[in-house]
Amino acid sequence: MSGRFAPSPTGPLHQGSLVTAIGSYLEAKKRKTPWLLRIDDLDGFRSMRGARDEIMRSLDAHGLHWDGPVQYQSNRIEVYMEALSNLEEQDVLFYCNCSRKLLKNHRVYPGTCRKQSNYQSDRAIRISTKNRVITCPDQLRGNRSYELETAFGDFIIVRRDQIISYHLATAVDDGSPEIDHVVRGYDLLHETPKQQYLMELLNLRPPEYAHLPVLTDEDGVKLSKRTGATPVNPKNAKENWFITLRLLGLNPPVDAANWEIKELKKWGMEAWQLELVPQQSAMIMDT
Ligand SMILES: [Zn+2]
Numbered sequence: 001m002s003g004r005f006a007p008s009p010t011g012p013l014h015q016g017s018l019v020t021a022i023g024s025y026l027e028a029k030k031r032k033t034p035w036l037l038r039i040d041d042l043d044g045f046r047s048m049r050g051a052r053d054e055i056m057r058s059l060d061a062h063g064l065h066w067d068g069p070v071q072y073q074s075n076r077i078e079v080y081m082e083a084l085s086n087l088e089e090q091d092v093l094f095y096c097n098c099s100r101k102l103l104k105n106h107r108v109y110p111g112t113c114r115k116q117s118n119y120q121s122d123r124a125i126r127i128s129t130k131n132r133v134i135t136c137p138d139q140l141r142g143n144r145s146y147e148l149e150t151a152f153g154d155f156i157i158v159r160r161d162q163i164i165s166y167h168l169a170t171a172v173d174d175g176s177p178e179i180d181h182v183v184r185g186y187d188l189l190h191e192t193p194k195q196q197y198l199m200e201l202l203n204l205r206p207p208e209y210a211h212l213p214v215l216t217d218e219d220g221v222k223l224s225k226r227t228g229a230t231p232v233n234p235k236n237a238k239e240n241w242f243i244t245l246r247l248l249g250l251n252p253p254v255d256a257a258n259w260e261i262k263e264l265k266k267w268g269m270e271a272w273q274l275e276l277v278p279q280q281s282a283m284i285m286d287t
Helices: 015-030 051-060 077-089 166-174 186-203 235-247 254-258 263-269
Strands: 003-005 034-037 093-096 124-127 133-138 142-147 157-158 181-185 208-212 215-218 282-284
Touching: 003 015, 003 181, 015 034, 015 181, 015 208, 015 215, 015 235, 034 051, 034 157, 051 235, 077 093, 077 166, 077 186, 124 166, 133 186, 133 208, 142 186, 157 166, 166 186, 181 186, 186 208, 208 263, 235 254, 235 263
Parallel strands: 003 034, 181 208, 215 282
Antiparallel strands: 093 124, 124 157, 133 142
């Protein structure tokens, strides 16, 4: 049984991703399970060259040493293709050639191509969500139920450019028997039902989930690599740890900002409790 941290290599770690990294790390340590590192790099074009190595160097500088080899989603296409054929056999997939323009006026996918079963290489593959209700337990936020069709519609499993969707890959990976808990950002809370639905169809056991608040700028925009959030400086690792512990609802002594990483980690492991993490969906990061 393990926890994991699964960044996409679109840029260096920023304070928001450090919150998720340290939160998932401390939860894994509290459970005395390994903490795995997975690089979600299926979307090759969006991945910045070098960002992957930079993320690993930064984790290392913060004393966040992962267990076992790094997993790359780009190396696991065969596993996802197997899951795809499994779904195909269950007759829940269909090919969609709706244009963006056509879908623009719909909040969720209107089911237009549901009857389309003929393969063409320029078509996306969607999954039928008819009448399914999925209940998602979250350790921080309780149970939430979603009616898939009205909440999301039939969502994409393989994109038009033939890239496996984030949801399928993540369902397969987080549903793996070695993962028993997933700590990640609140921005993914409402993506969980789609992944749980896929896990259910693929006969995989969903992990326990906890969704931590995301960090935003003063305008409420989530800090993200894509919007150019300032990277955390590995040279300030101690201070970054101190800030992160506070953001996670812990109250380290004031002089802890000068402690060695080893001591900060030790203190964090002892103090960590999911129940102390702020309940809100987002926190403003003063810069
Ligand atoms: Zn369609």
